[in-house]
Amino acid sequence: MDIIRSWREQKVMLKWRYPILQDLDFVFEEGEREKMYSKLATKLNKTRSELEVLFADLQLH
Template identity: 65%
Template sequence: MNIVRSWREQKIMLKIWFPVLRDQDFLFEPGEREHMLDRLAAKLSKTRAELETVFAELQLY
């Protein structure tokens, strides 16, 4: 996947697409990115593969 958007832009877009998400859902300590992604997937009732698809779609807009 070619990442063209900053993490800040991706967070904003995700919060627009999924209003249930809040800023605190995106917080993570260095080395804990995978845990944050697991929490996002659980909160959105998506698998990690589905979540990766959402991130890929973000790059198209």
């Protein structure tokens, strides 16, 4: 996947699309990105693969 949008833009778009999300949902320590993805997947009731599709979709819009 080619990254077109910055992480900040992606966070804003996700928060707009899913108002349930907060800034704290995107916080992660170095090497703990998977933990953040897991937290997002749980909060959005999505699988890891659905979350990956969602992030890929953000790159297109």
